Amino acid sequence: MxxxxxxxxxxxxxxxxxxxxxxxxxxxxxxxxxxxxxxxxxxxxxxxxxxxxxxxxxxxxxxxxxxxxxxxxxxxxxxxxxxxxxxxxxxxxxxxxxxxxxxxxxxxxxxxxxxxxxxxxxxxxxxxxxxxxxxxxxxxxxxxxxxxxxxxxxxxxxxxxxxxxxxxxxxxxxxxxxxxxxxxxxxxxxxxxxxxxxxxxxxxxxxxxxxxxxxxxxxxxxxxxxxxxxxxxxxxxxxxxxAGIREPLYITALKYGGCMLEPSMKLEKIQDLLLEEEQKKQMRQWFFYRKKEKKEEEKQVILSVEDIHFGYTEEKENLSHISFTVKEGEMISIVGKNGAGK
Structure with a gap:
């Protein structure tokens, strides 16, 4: 170079x-x-x-x-x-x-x-x-x-x-x-x-x-x-x-899991990450603890959608058979390609 x-x-x-x-x-x-x-x-x-x-x-x-x-x-x-x-x-x-x-x-x-x-x-x-x-x-x-x-x-x-x-x-x-x-x-x-x-x-x-x-x-x-x-x-x-810039999500997850991050861990890509056995154990414990914590919580349903259909014109449906619920305190992501109906 x-x-x-x-x-x-x-x-x-x-x-x-x-x-x-x-x-x-x-x-x-x-x-x-x-x-x-x-x-x-x-x-x-x-x-x-x-x-x-x-x-x-x-x-x-x-x-x-x-x-x-x-x-x-x-x-x-x-x-x-x-x-x-x-x-x-x-x-x-x-x-x-x-x-x-x-x-x-x-x-x-x-x-x-x-x-x-x-x-x-x-x-x-x-x-x-x-x-x-x-x-x-x-x-x-x-x-x-x-x-x-x-x-x-x-x-x-x-x-x-x-x-x-x-x-x-x-x-x-x-x-x-x-x-x-x-x-x-x-x-x-x-x-x-x-x-x-x-x-x-x-x-x-x-x-x-x-x-x-x-x-x-x-x-x-x-x-x-x-x-x-x-x-x-x-x-x-x-x-x-x-600086108010969102980190890659896997970096945030590693920090939440209690891992001390070092440049030698190859942090630039998730597929290249190098974690010690103790760090892998930390992440597993954090993941299963969060999963168990969520299971034990019974939250009130605050939004319920059942079998919704919608179209901007009569000729085409933009939404078909949409059903889901949202519970109090949940964080929901809606994903899909352009034109999917998000």
């Missing part, structure tokens, strides 16, 4: 319409091929980092900056937005705003058309990238008619045709259900391994983002970086909780 492939040095940025800086004295170096996840509460400065990298600052969002930001050894403020797009490819949260072509094929090929790539070469490259992102069968479809996950794949393919060294994802899971989100992260992971690109993922859904296998997590608060650590180191601390 190359040191300082991307480098923020004492970088501060203030939007023209605001009275205070949104980013404050950012110092951050990212190496070539690294996988970086940036997290933080709303307003922490995550998106402003993204806008600084992809040229939306200052070309779409004017303001004042101090310090330096360099990409591939070039200072960003000296580059045009076209020159910057040769280094950084962005998949936006609202993928509909990125589409240019009437069909998926036209959209993926758009930048190659601008560069006057011969048609045979352009079609071949478009098909190659469509295969890579698993969207080949949709080349003749309108991108606006696709599912959220498919739209994201089209946007990604349109970037990959340019062979950019940096892929930037701005909350790619925001509009996806859990299954589609997992598939999206797995695809990003696969693409990164194939191309050795630098991947920067800005996301609220931290546990889902970890399917990618992050090298580091950058935790932001109030425009500043408050942690820059490998996942296992960060999860062994209380920094996420203190």
């Amino acid at each position: 190359e040191d300082k492939f991307i480098s923020f040095q004492d970088y501060t940025f203030q939007y023209r319409a605001q009275s205070e800086p949104t980013l404050k004295h950012i110092n951050l170096d990212i190496k070539k091929g690294e996988r970086i996840v940036i997290i933080g509460a709303s307003g922490s400065g995550k998106s402003t980092i993204a806008h600084s990298l992809n040229g939306l600052i200052p070309f779409s969002y004017p303001g004042e900056s101090t310090g330096t930001l360099t990409i591939c050894g070039k200072e960003v403020k000296t580059l045009s937005i076209f020159e910057l797009s040769q280094y950084v490819g962005t998949v936006l949260q609202d993928t509909d705003g990125q589409f240019i072509g009437m069909t998926v094929l036209e959209d993926i090929a758009f930048s190659m058309e601008n560069n006057c790539v011969p048609q045979d070469e352009m079609i071949q490259k478009t098909r190659e990238e469509a295969v890579k992102v698993q969207i080949l069968e949709k080349l003749d479809a309108s991108p606006h008619q696709l599912s959220g996950g498919q739209k994201q794949r089209v946007s990604l393919a349109g970037i990959l045709v340019n062979n950019v060294p940096i892929l930037l994802f701005d909350e790619p899971l925001a509009n996806l259900d859990p299954y589609a989100g997992k598939k999206s992260i797995e695809l990003i992971d696969q693409i990164q391994k194939q191309t050795d690109t630098t991947v920067i993922l800005i996301e609220h859904r931290l546990e889902d983002a970890l399917h990618m296998g992050a090298d580091r997590i950058i935790l932001m608060e109030d425009g500043a970086i408050i942690a820059d650590e490998p996942p296992s180191v960060l999860f062994a601390s209380e920094k996420l909780k203190e």
